[in-house]
Amino acid sequence: HRMLDHYLHTAHQAAALTGTARVLISLTPPAEGAHPEDFAGDTARANAWFSAEQTVLIALVEQAATHHYDAHTWQLAWAIASHLHICGLWQEQKAVHLAAMEAALRLGDPVAQAHAHRGLGVGAPGLDNWDEARGHVERAIALFTEADDMGACADACRTLAWIADQQGDLEGALVAAQRSLDLYRALCLGADDNRGLLRIAAGLNSVGWSLIMLGQYKQALDYCLEALDLYQRLGDETTEAHIWDSIGHAQHHLGQYDEAVTSFRNALALWQQQPVSASWLTADTLMGLGDAYLSLGRFDAARIAWAEGLDVAERLGHADAGAFRTKLRGLDESGVPSA
Structure with missing residues (x-):
């Protein structure tokens, strides 16, 4: 129990630092005698820890599931999901979230089930299962809505926008992206809510990308530049890379080819600072x-x-x-x- 708490609470802290656009889950305090690592706000250290402990963390989800530490199972899967996604480890993403789903069903916890559905939805596209991904994410949105967990619902709507875009449902993608942005704005506590503002920036970029796909390039560029301004003021290199990529696409379609090259190279420079360049x-x-x-x-x-x-x-x-x-x-x- 102490070992699982050590890794869960450390991974949760690392996830908070490396994925600031995601709404955090709540954990119970660690067991007495467990001593999670402290990254002291250092994102590079958090990324390095994820990379060093990646194999252990994946194995721990399986061990937690085997011994029916069900809360640890789904929460560990949540905590490592973004790292697995960025690294392109889709088989591992699927495996840990299947274990998370079984644990959530044993718990009878609809919010845990919703997080497992979203994790399966994020991983399925890497295995070229877009219809399966959409089904999981739509189910996650329904469960989050029923539970009134609108922060997690906003995250899932942003995922749905990405999936719908890849399926060619461009109008559906824009609707989902706009709902995500609206929810993030409603949940933001104010100018000092940095995580809330970063989520708004992620929502702006999602809407901007959907507008690019619909051919509304000038409007899209406005959304993406607003998102970039927020990120550069608040700091999150992973999502800033996404935004530079979106800006590059908008500029390319507007005939601003030199500017597009610069934007894409800015995105690449940021991607190459990630644990798996x-x-x-x-x-x-x-x-x-x-x-x-x-x-x-x-x-x-x-x-x-x-x-x-x-x-x-x-x-x-x-x-x-x-x-x-x-x-x-x-x-x-x-x-x-x-x-």
């Missing part, structure tokens, strides 16, 4: 960077970006590997020589 998120940004270079006629730079993205995608088993191959093949077939 060659993450699937890096691959997504490399795709956009190559597109911007192509629009500038910088064919060699585009080839380099896409080749790097292909290498990342192949190592992670990412579904975009095929898209990178298609783009590189298109360059070769166009007769553009390499340097």
